Amino acid sequence: MRRTPLAGMFAGLALALTACGGGDGGSAATEEDAAGALTGRGPITLATGKDRSGNMQKMVDAWNQAHPNEQARIIELPDEPNDQRQQMIQNATTKSDAYTILNLDVVWTAEFAANRWVVELPRGGQGVDTAPLLPATVTTGEYRGKLYSMPLTSDSGLLFYRTDLLEKAGVAEPPTTWQEMWAACDKVKALPEGKNVDCYLTEVGKTEGLTVTTAEAINSAGGTIVGPDGKPTLSTPQAKAGLDFLVNAVKDGRMPKAALTLDGEGGRRHFQAGKLLFHRQWPYQYDLANKKDGSSKVAGRFAVAPIPGPDGPGAANLGGHNYAISAFAKNKASALDFIKYMADGAQQKANSLATSQAPTVASLYSDPDMTKKYPFLPTLKTAIEKAKSRPAAVKYGDVTAAIQGAVYDAVSGKTDTAAALTDLQGKLGRLTTQ
Amino acid sequence: MATTVDRKGKAPAAPRPGGRSARPRKDVSGSRRLAAFLLSPTLLVLGLVVGYPVIAGFRESLFTRGQTLDADGFVVEGERFVGLDNYTAIFSGDAAGTFWNAFGNTTFFTVTTVTLETVIGVTMALIMQWAFRGRGLVRASVLVPWAIPTAISGLLWRWIFQADGAFNAMIRQQVLWTADGFESKLAVIIAEVWKTSPFIGLLVLAGLQMIPRDVYEAARVDGAGAVQQFWRITLPLVKPALLVAVLFRMLDVLRMFDLPAVLIGVNKRSVETLTMISWFEANNLRYGSAAAYATILFVYIAVISYLFVKLLGADIIGDARQVTKGKKIRKAGKTGKTGRASA
Numbered sequence: 001m002r003r004t005p006l007a008g009m010f011a012g013l014a015l016a017l018t019a020c021g022g023g024d025g026g027s028a029a030t031e032e033d034a035a036g037a038l039t040g041r042g043p044i045t046l047a048t049g050k051d052r053s054g055n056m057q058k059m060v061d062a063w064n065q066a067h068p069n070e071q072a073r074i075i076e077l078p079d080e081p082n083d084q085r086q087q088m089i090q091n092a093t094t095k096s097d098a099y100t101i102l103n104l105d106v107v108w109t110a111e112f113a114a115n116r117w118v119v120e121l122p123r124g125g126q127g128v129d130t131a132p133l134l135p136a137t138v139t140t141g142e143y144r145g146k147l148y149s150m151p152l153t154s155d156s157g158l159l160f161y162r163t164d165l166l167e168k169a170g171v172a173e174p175p176t177t178w179q180e181m182w183a184a185c186d187k188v189k190a191l192p193e194g195k196n197v198d199c200y201l202t203e204v205g206k207t208e209g210l211t212v213t214t215a216e217a218i219n220s221a222g223g224t225i226v227g228p229d230g231k232p233t234l235s236t237p238q239a240k241a242g243l244d245f246l247v248n249a250v251k252d253g254r255m256p257k258a259a260l261t262l263d264g265e266g267g268r269r270h271f272q273a274g275k276l277l278f279h280r281q282w283p284y285q286y287d288l289a290n291k292k293d294g295s296s297k298v299a300g301r302f303a304v305a306p307i308p309g310p311d312g313p314g315a316a317n318l319g320g321h322n323y324a325i326s327a328f329a330k331n332k333a334s335a336l337d338f339i340k341y342m343a344d345g346a347q348q349k350a351n352s353l354a355t356s357q358a359p360t361v362a363s364l365y366s367d368p369d370m371t372k373k374y375p376f377l378p379t380l381k382t383a384i385e386k387a388k389s390r391p392a393a394v395k396y397g398d399v400t401a402a403i404q405g406a407v408y409d410a411v412s413g414k415t416d417t418a419a420a421l422t423d424l425q426g427k428l429g430r431l432t433t434q
Numbered sequence: 435m436a437t438t439v440d441r442k443g444k445a446p447a448a449p450r451p452g453g454r455s456a457r458p459r460k461d462v463s464g465s466r467r468l469a470a471f472l473l474s475p476t477l478l479v480l481g482l483v484v485g486y487p488v489i490a491g492f493r494e495s496l497f498t499r500g501q502t503l504d505a506d507g508f509v510v511e512g513e514r515f516v517g518l519d520n521y522t523a524i525f526s527g528d529a530a531g532t533f534w535n536a537f538g539n540t541t542f543f544t545v546t547t548v549t550l551e552t553v554i555g556v557t558m559a560l561i562m563q564w565a566f567r568g569r570g571l572v573r574a575s576v577l578v579p580w581a582i583p584t585a586i587s588g589l590l591w592r593w594i595f596q597a598d599g600a601f602n603a604m605i606r607q608q609v610l611w612t613a614d615g616f617e618s619k620l621a622v623i624i625a626e627v628w629k630t631s632p633f634i635g636l637l638v639l640a641g642l643q644m645i646p647r648d649v650y651e652a653a654r655v656d657g658a659g660a661v662q663q664f665w666r667i668t669l670p671l672v673k674p675a676l677l678v679a680v681l682f683r684m685l686d687v688l689r690m691f692d693l694p695a696v697l698i699g700v701n702k703r704s705v706e707t708l709t710m711i712s713w714f715e716a717n718n719l720r721y722g723s724a725a726a727y728a729t730i731l732f733v734y735i736a737v738i739s740y741l742f743v744k745l746l747g748a749d750i751i752g753d754a755r756q757v758t759k760g761k762k763i764r765k766a767g768k769t770g771k772t773g774r775a776s777a
Contacts, residue, residue: 086717115500115509115719144507206614206702258597260613266596394503397718401701408614427528 038119038325038332046323046338047075047091048103049084055354063341070334081105081208092117092328100329101338104149104322106140107390107400113143114394118324119332121147121339128340134384137360141322143392148324150339151360152348155319156383157216157307158376160271160279160289164301165194174305178245181278181308185254188277199254201267202280204246206408209264211390211400212317214407216280216307218242219388220314225403225428226391232428234421241310243417247410260412272296280307282319283380287356304376306383318387320360358384395431402427488732495520495725513722520726532703532711533727537734540707542619544687544738547626552680554627555634560668562635563642573636580632588696591625595697614702622694622705626687634679641675642668681742688735708734 051057057074064071075098077084085108091099092115104112112118121128121141128150130138137151161174169187185199202216203209218225223238233239249255262270264282271279272289274297279285286304289296306313323342325335341347348359353373358380364370365381374380393399402424410420498520499513524533562573579587594600595611602608611621645668653663669676691713694705700714708731715724 082717089719114503114507116511206699257608257610261597261610394507394509395718397714401714404701405703412613412615430528 038122038336040331041070041334042331043071043073044100044329044331044334044338045073045075045098046101046103047077047084047088047099049077049081050079051076053355055351058354059342059347059351063338067334067337070331070337072338075099088112089117092326095328097326097329099326100331100335102149102324102326103152104324106151106318106320106322107392107396109141109149109322109324110143110392110394111396112324113146113148117327118148119327121150121325121336123147126336128336128343132345132362133360134362134381136318136384136387136389137320140318140320140389141324149322150324150343151320151322152343153321153351153357154360154384155282155284155358156380156387157212157280157316157319158283158304158380158383159307160281160285160302160304162188162197162274162277162298162301163303165191165197165277168193174303175278175308176306176313177308177311182254185277194277196275198256198270198276200249200278200280201255201259201262201270201276202246203262203264203267204250204255204259204408204411205261205263205266206404207263208400208404210407210411211403212319213246213280214243214403215388215390216314216317217246219317220307220309221245222310224388226393226399226432230393230432232425232432234425234428239421240417243407243410243421245310246407247413247417250411251413260408271302272298274298283358283374283376284356286374286376304379306379306386313382313386316383316387318384318389320358391428393432398431399428402431491725491732492729495722495729498720498722500719516722520723521730523723524726524730532706535703536706536708536711539619539705540688540690540731540734543622543626543690543707544684546623547630547687548680548683550623550627551631551634551683552676554631555679556638556672556676558631558635559638559642559672560664562639573639576632576635578632579629580636582629584629584692585696587625587629588693591621591628592697595621612698614698614704616704618694618698618702618704622697625697626690626693629693630683630686634676634683637675637679638672641672644675645671677742677746681739684742685735685739688738689731 046056046060048056051074060072060074077087084103085105088099088102088104092112102112102118104118113120123130128147130141130147130150133151134154137154138147141147141149141151159174165188166172166174166184168191169184171184171187175181175184181200188194188197189199202213204213215225218234218239219242221238221242223236223242224233225239227233250257250259256270258270259267267276267279267281268285268288270276271281271285272295283304289302290299292299307316308314323339325332325339329335343360345359345361345364348361349364349367349370351357352359352364352370356374359365359370362381365377371377390396391399406415406420406424406427409415410417415423496515496517497513498516500509500511502510504510523529558576562569562576582590592612595602597608597610597612599611601611609617611617649667649671650663653667658666689709690707691709694702694707695710695713698705700706700710708727712724712727712731715721715727
């Protein structure tokens, strides 16, 4: 109970020490991997976030039965994505072979590849086959044109909307532009049922969700945060239009003030309580909001559409998870086979049906079994095809922190849009030139 | 640190009694050698677990690595000696604003929470000191907030402080406690004071129970009122225990991390503390810079505790000993002040 004073600091220093100890020697392993030889067969591990549905274990069990000499074992990492990244980095800086395959969030690819913590995956022939995948998802596994991770699941923002309220207000189609969305809101607000319903919500709390929201708003308006040459591009009218959309939505009360403190799950509670008309959310909400066990008041009364933009459907953000092979692992040949097995269309289909995670194999979006269970899949496919990634940066942690800081100040009314963009342009400029 | 103070205090005291002839002096130096010999394993262990991390951390803060990319986009490996660059970077450029903000927050939290905790803790102790039925139950229940892990109480308070949470329902207003503003500072202070006042309360209670009843009886006979008794008897006599409690709390809050991180979130300017920026740097693989922040915090904590010990005379080990010794002296009808003066 009584902690020694300074213990926290020492822990911090000790952490720095461990990292330092791992810095020397052992570069031989990296050189060998750079040659691209994925050799070695035997037991492997898969480091991943929580397997909530238990389906990942099922797929691993099936693999284990077919490959008794190359048994795979799941290592569950903490729930928070940032903690997962932290553990994987710790594993890499100590050059440990404990993790063979890493289940990476799409935005981590650049960092892991640039630090040589994961190996390049060979394409075609004996390597992985990316041809059946949606092209947008493949780009999330690439760093400077080379493939470092295999997209296993995809994800894209969608506009959830209340069909019952829109119908009552006489709006036949979901909105495709921001203007149409506000107009629909005003009509619903005029109804007695619409009195206590908030118009629109997207994540603007100061978390990773805000970076996603910012990227979506700016991409939808035709701008980019970081251009193809890796330089920030925020001094454009498109970037301003995108950010203005968010700032004004909060200022005009379209978004509830509480949005500034809500994370993804907080938004879900709000939508499921029936207090929200339009909600930008990931597809995972579809199943949960449709539960008939009383946890959702909107079951059967909502549908999804692509997110709107200034003059037509917007560009949603691309999420998802990719599998990469740790540079320090043994049995890389087994790992490659395992990734091919998990990324296979049949496995992805089974996984999607069990977990509602979006697949990366394009043909599954028109598979009758899939569309029967998830009628929104064609919408999602359109969204993913138009979707854009968040900036791929080696220093992604700094980049996302800078975006969150500047945009939050603008959205919460501390600074104006122009000042926030100038500030961010400067910060990102320094972060991407190093 | 505490042990050195103790040893230094002891060492000069030892030769005094036998300082008359040459022979006892020889004995003394012999026993000193023996003491040094017997203590050396302890010192060695202390050096390993305390000294080494501090020095290694400082060394780390003089290096940088993995911050540049080569032509193919790979991070250049190997560490590079940069001298004090990590330190100068903290006080200039982009980082300076972040640093001073965190420094200000850390100091602000330390001053406000420790002041509030001291007042509330002493009040708690005085209430618990009264003999009443169910006192044991009250003491045990007061401990509950202190017994809950900080991360858990952070979550607990986050639910209370969320936009549609219990706190807003109670005040019938929508205050965005967990947004990045002054309200977040208040939320952290409330949660921190709730969590740690019992600690001061219990330490002060232990001090209070050392004060013999007859001192108060004598004061009453002399016509001292309740307020006078508190300022003239209770506070001076409980001061050693109180100072130790306050010092511990100060050291704790100066390196506060988990409560604001869980309650409000990381990367929020209004509650960012020095440990949080150090964590952020380490998280983004700048271990050198993280170590520099940690070293600065270490120095800051060391300076604050040194000043505290010097100015207020909070001698952690010495006073604890004094309290037990003081009891005998006080029994003879003297106050703790004379007991302290004799030390």
